[in-house]
Amino acid sequence: MLNLIRKDIVLQKNTLLILLPLLFLDSFLDGSRIYVGILFSIAIVMQSFATDEKPSVHYLMNSLPYTRKEIVSSKYAGACVFSFLVMLTILIGNLVVTKELVPWEQLLFIAGVVAVFISLAFPFSYLFKSQYLMIASIVLFVLYMIVVSKFIPDLNDRIREAVRTLLSLDHSLLYGGAVLSVILLYIFSWMLSVRIYSRKVF
DSSP, rough: OOHHHHHHHHHHHHHHHHHHHHHHHHHHTTHHHHHHHHHHHHHHHHHHHHTTOOOHHHHHHHHHHHHHHHHHHHHHHHHHHHHHHHHHHHHHHHHHSSSSSOHHHHHHHHHHHHHHHHHHHHHHHHHHHHHHHHHHHHHHHHHHHHHHHHHOOOOOHHHHHHHHHHHHOOHHHHHHHHHHHHHHHHHHHHHHHHHHTTTOOO
16 A cells, blocks of 8 residues: 555655645745645645546556555545645744744644545545536535625634634643544545445446
8 A cells, every 4th residue: 555655646746846845935925824734735635636537547556456445545545645745844834934833733723624625525536526526616615605795794704713713722622522523534434435436347
């Protein structure tokens, strides 16, 4: 399985060489590390997933001495590796610019949101295709904009305030419960993806 993870990293080398330096340069701007980190992590992870969606790639992967469980597991493990690289870049960039470490709550929040997204996106993409995930995302974005413009104009401010409130909480039990919930969701998603992929016919 390590070879499969290494394969994903090699295939995403050019993407990483472009996005990670941009993420580092973003540290010099007064932007939101959280939202940028989430977007970059999701972009790299889904780009890696989409690379293997061609039928010819599926034929090749399933002809190699790997089980379908290992193929799916490598995607989930690779997503963790890519997210770690993004957070490490944010950490180093912030350390260079401000001479301060990024609060661990922010890194934990980024990891949590990305893990939840992957937990929902991977089974959906294995069942259908990631291109349909993009269509679903566009539909949700349009619905979100309708809600903001017609019903809750200050929804963006409410979300930002909720995130700030969540990150300001000093309650280890709350964080522990949230981490455990995300881990369980990630494991359940992995099991579901293995089941879906094992039943696919190529």
